[in-house]
Amino acid sequence: MAADTSVSPEPAAAREPATRHTPSPALRKAGDWSRRAPLLPALIFVILMTQLPFLATLVISFMNWNAYYPDERGFAGFDNFVRVFTDTNTRNAVWVTILLTVSVVFVSLVLGLLIALLLDRKFRGQGIVRTLMITPFLIVPVAAALLWKHALYNPEYGLFNGLLRAVFGENAPQPDWITNNPLIAIIAALVWQWTPFMMLILLAGLQSRPLDVVEAARIDGASSWQIFTNMTLPHLRQYIELSALLGAIYVVQNFDAVFTITSGGLGTANLPYFIYQTFYTAQDYGRASAAGVVVVIGTIIIATLALRSAFSLFKEEGR
Amino acid sequence: MSTAAQPETEGTPTGSARRSGTVPGSGPTQEIRHAKPPRSGVLLTAAAWVVGILFALPVLWMILTSFHSEEDAAKNPPDVLAPLSLDGYRAFFDAGPWPPLLNSLTASVISTALVLLLAFPAAYALSIRPVKKWTDVLFFFLSTKMLPIVAGILPLYLFAQKVGILDNIWWLILLYTSMNLPIAVWMLRSFLAEVPVEMLEAASVDGASLTRTLRDIVAPVVMPGIAAAALICFIFSWNELLLARVLTGTVAGTAPVFLTGFVTSQGLFLAKVCAASFVVSLPVLAAGFAAQDKLVQGLSMGAVK
Numbered sequence: 251m252a253a254d255t256s257v258s259p260e261p262a263a264a265r266e267p268a269t270r271h272t273p274s275p276a277l278r279k280a281g282d283w284s285r286r287a288p289l290l291p292a293l294i295f296v297i298l299m300t301q302l303p304f305l306a307t308l309v310i311s312f313m314n315w316n317a318y319y320p321d322e323r324g325f326a327g328f329d330n331f332v333r334v335f336t337d338t339n340t341r342n343a344v345w346v347t348i349l350l351t352v353s354v355v356f357v358s359l360v361l362g363l364l365i366a367l368l369l370d371r372k373f374r375g376q377g378i379v380r381t382l383m384i385t386p387f388l389i390v391p392v393a394a395a396l397l398w399k400h401a402l403y404n405p406e407y408g409l410f411n412g413l414l415r416a417v418f419g420e421n422a423p424q425p426d427w428i429t430n431n432p433l434i435a436i437i438a439a440l441v442w443q444w445t446p447f448m449m450l451i452l453l454a455g456l457q458s459r460p461l462d463v464v465e466a467a468r469i470d471g472a473s474s475w476q477i478f479t480n481m482t483l484p485h486l487r488q489y490i491e492l493s494a495l496l497g498a499i500y501v502v503q504n505f506d507a508v509f510t511i512t513s514g515g516l517g518t519a520n521l522p523y524f525i526y527q528t529f530y531t532a533q534d535y536g537r538a539s540a541a542g543v544v545v546v547i548g549t550i551i552i553a554t555l556a557l558r559s560a561f562s563l564f565k566e567e568g569r
Numbered sequence: 570m571s572t573a574a575q576p577e578t579e580g581t582p583t584g585s586a587r588r589s590g591t592v593p594g595s596g597p598t599q600e601i602r603h604a605k606p607p608r609s610g611v612l613l614t615a616a617a618w619v620v621g622i623l624f625a626l627p628v629l630w631m632i633l634t635s636f637h638s639e640e641d642a643a644k645n646p647p648d649v650l651a652p653l654s655l656d657g658y659r660a661f662f663d664a665g666p667w668p669p670l671l672n673s674l675t676a677s678v679i680s681t682a683l684v685l686l687l688a689f690p691a692a693y694a695l696s697i698r699p700v701k702k703w704t705d706v707l708f709f710f711l712s713t714k715m716l717p718i719v720a721g722i723l724p725l726y727l728f729a730q731k732v733g734i735l736d737n738i739w740w741l742i743l744l745y746t747s748m749n750l751p752i753a754v755w756m757l758r759s760f761l762a763e764v765p766v767e768m769l770e771a772a773s774v775d776g777a778s779l780t781r782t783l784r785d786i787v788a789p790v791v792m793p794g795i796a797a798a799a800l801i802c803f804i805f806s807w808n809e810l811l812l813a814r815v816l817t818g819t820v821a822g823t824a825p826v827f828l829t830g831f832v833t834s835q836g837l838f839l840a841k842v843c844a845a846s847f848v849v850s851l852p853v854l855a856a857g858f859a860a861q862d863k864l865v866q867g868l869s870m871g872a873v874k
Binding site: 373387397409458 | 610616618621622625643644690693701714717722723728779804811869
């Protein structure tokens with residue numbers, strides 16, 4: 251029922267009986283403004299609160315500005331950017347951000363799809379299982395990160411090592427999960443939170459699939475695999491793209507998990523954490539801003555190149 | 570495993586067979602979808618249950634641990650049947666969680682109200698009576714969501730410092746409003762686009778004002794959309810950490826900020842942390858469970874209904 255909404259609302263402009271008589275230019279101008287008026291408060295507010303700070307960031311990124319050395323404030327040219335690109339910490343942060351985003355989105359997308367397929371059939375307790383499934387997404391991210399760090403990963407009393415000991419006895423291995431694989435520890439916690447998100451959107455996509463067509467194909471002798479690859483997947487494509495896009499938007503910005511689980515240590519600082527640290531702890535405003543500009547440019551590139559097709563659902567709807 | 574999710578049949582070999590007009594019923598097993606095939610169905614049901622329980626397990630563990638004493642919570646191997654205790658909750662509530670919880674509530678509720686107030690007319694101007702180039706405006710709103718918060722956080726901090734609104738909940742409210750406004754505009758627009766034309770024409774014939782049209786005619790029809798937008802804005806505001814961490818301190822600190830400062834280096838604290846995490850997550854859990862369908866609509870910004 252979802253994707254079909256693109257069909258029902260005809261272009262809203264067509265509803266307007268505008269062309270019945272042509273109004274005078276002055277009247278039309280007044281009409282234009284009366285159309286714009288309801289939009290303006292929201293538009294101006296968003297521009298003020300999101301574009302203005304970014305412009306300021308852009309300006310600061312070309313400045314030599316460290317709050318610890320207020321006397322040395324001045325124009326720095328591209329110095330900050332050069333430092334951002336030559337500094338190993340920053341490069342590492344860029345790499346971690348990419349790795350984190352790609353792996354979390356990919357793994358939770360695949361898991362989400364499998365689970366959505368599993369839940370897209372009638373069975374006893376379907377509602378309960380669905381409710382259980384979305385629980386991780388309804389835990390406040392900081393709380394989820396604390397939960398994984400202390401209640402699950404902790405080498406002494408965490409659930410993972412506790413289960414190992416309960417199953418394999420006193421001599422069971424008791425790994426230090428976070429120290430051994432810091433990035434994977436963060437990825438696992440995030441996958442746990444984001445899989446339900448992907449699952450919910452994909453399940454909605456599955457349930458909007460026209461069943462009679464599937465039925466017809468089955469009666470025509472199509473196998474389950476054929477139906478899946480030739481009908482279900484193409485139908486799901488825009489839902490997959492949508493959930494990947496939205497997931498990427500949020501995971502790229504992730505701060506809570508990195509901040510809580512490793513405090514950016516052990517080589518897990520992603521760009522948001524790196525920027526936070528550069529400006530909050532090191533008070534290096536110029537460099538933090540340059541890194542911020544880099545994040546934005548990176549996000550724009552990803553959004554326009556890799557995920558451009560993801561807009562298909564929106565575009566179709568917003569025709 | 571993906572094929573396993575659709576239990577029925579091994580089917581015919583090639584795709585061309587689909588068009589060859591196989592007589593219905595001639596295939597080996599031609600069950601109807603959703604019918605119950607005896608064995609694979611049981612297996613799939615079991616698999617679904619296992620997966621669901623696995624995903625909920627950390628949360629269930631968190632809740633159980635929160636009701637244990639610190640000593641029992643730190644046992645290895647875990648003592649599931651340890652006597653229940655409220656020590657963790659006592660320790661949490663003794664730490665003064667009410668101001669931060671109240672701050673979170675204030676920030677989430679007021680920013681959500683502001684979002685709806687701004688987004689509703691904007692959505693009207695992007696759907697029912699659209700401005701020129703309304704798709705561009707719509708995509709501008711979406712593009713602001715791609716601008717990472719962290720890229721603008723320093724100017725927001727410096728500005729607040731200069732004006733003297735650091736550690737002020739209203740600054741946070743304004744920022745949460747701008748953070749969620751694009752999502753709400755998208756969602757409400759997709760709902761407004763479905764309002765029956767006749768209703769609006771009747772209103773314009775009656776000469777109803779914009780406010781009246783929105784309030785008396787459009788709003789009741791798109792109430793589900795408004796509820797979904799409100800739910801998702803509330804959750805995102807309640808969850809937010811980075812802005813709150815940087816821009817607030819002892820006065821306006823929110824619940825997530827309070828949580829980050831809750832782990833002590835000395836002594837046992839697992840039960841306390843679990844209790845705190847559970848209490849702070851409770852509003853989101855309650856709202857999310859109560860409105861699961863709205864959650865899907867909200868998460869997909871109204872693209873999935």
